[in-house]
């Protein structure tokens with residue numbers, strides 16, 4: 216998996232004229248030295264729900280800082296401890312609502328951004344913090360323009376995995392949509408994970424075979440099954456979930472994050488939007504630890520048209536139609552954190568309820584090919600402007616294939632891989648609206 220370098224927004228290099236000539240630039244603003252570090256969980260009309268790492272909050276903030284959050288004195292600042300944010304416990308964080316500080320100008324703030332906050336950090340109604348800095352983004356997942364939104368936008372920053380949720384039946388899988396999502400993942404430098412749902416309705420084998428050539432890892436889920444494998448794949452990562460309507464994405468989110476409804480409702484409460492109407496991305500923290508570690512017997516309501524998932528998950532202790540996910544013990548957690556230090560505060564899923572398309576207009580074939588270094592070396596020999604499609608004249612991929620021993624497993628494997636990559640390249644040149 217090839218990772219792209221850090222992303223530069225055009226506004227990263229934007230130098231904004233100071234609109235108020237008399238105001239000193241941030242270098243001279245002492246409050247910012249003691250800004251707290253936070254992660255953006257939700258964005259709604261200029262209001263940002265942020266999770267503060269309390270270890271980065273200056274001690275006087277909770278006991279009475281200056282109204283703008285600036286420190287009372289220089290001495291206290293040295294007492295602040297900075298721990299590895301990946302090790303912050305749930306108790307070590309607090310949700311606050313923030314607005315952008317004026318000096319950020321038009322700089323965008325998106326879900327997943329790591330930001331520095333000043334101001335009212337104690338939370339509570341009417342308390343507003345200010346985002347004074349957006350840290351450089353490691354990865355960005357973009358969507359291109361649709362009819363109502365002519366601008367290319369960043370959906371999520373700093374995610375490291377794109378979970379492509381596809382039902383095996385009802386609705387039928389759409390390989391073209393999967394391909395589009397893979398391309399978007401490779402372009403953004405995210406690892407793809409295929410999550411095939413509703414395995415109780417259809418055999419996953421054909422789809423698994425089609426994507427194994429690309430080395431795309433896959434998890435299969437079904438009503439009544441365990442969610443542990445999915446939990447393991449998500450733990451310690453920031454995973455964006457995408458999938459078209461009806462594939463069971465909400466069912467999964469509600470099972471993975473038992474209080475997801477409450478969390479989303481809470482976000483909407485503080486941002487002033489009604490419950491369950493959020494259409495932009497929302498980051499939800501995965502629970503990591505189950506003190507009981509028991510897995511109750513499967514519930515017998517698979518496929519029923521019972522109460523809605525919302526109603527189901529509202530009753531205490533229920534996980535929808537799933538067996539309760541077994542989470543991790545201390546040792547496993549320790550190991551996960553060591554190997555997946557990327558996600559702060561454990562793991563996150565970013566639900567994208569309003570995102571229904573991935574335009575790929577901004578993606579170049581070369582960028583996609585970087586995810587397949589062996590084939591990239593082959594196509595470096597192609598004639599200029601080669602599309603690498605199956606009917607492209609003199610494409611080096613064909614020559615490479617014909618050079619492998621016919622009928623060998625090597626040849627069969629390579630053929631499947633070339634076919635898959637060609638499908639991705641076709642997805643790339645498909646200039647539809649990108650809806651999935």
Ligand SMILES: Nc1nc2c(ncn2[C@@H]2O[C@H](COP(=O)(O)OP(=O)(O)OP(=O)(O)O)[C@@H](O)[C@H]2O)c(=O)[nH]1
Pocket residue numbers: 412413414415416436437438458459460461462463464465466467517518524
């Ligand atoms: N048979 C079966 N049905 C499932 C499974 N997972 C979810 N469903 C059902 O599929 C339907 C759609 O699930 P949702 O979770 O609402 O799907 P969604 O992807 O969130 O769709 P939207 O809410 O429209 O975005 C519901 O009736 C679920 O009960 C599964 O593993 N097997």
Ligand SMILES: [Zn+2]
Pocket residue numbers: 594597598601602603604607609610611612
């Ligand atoms: Zn070629």
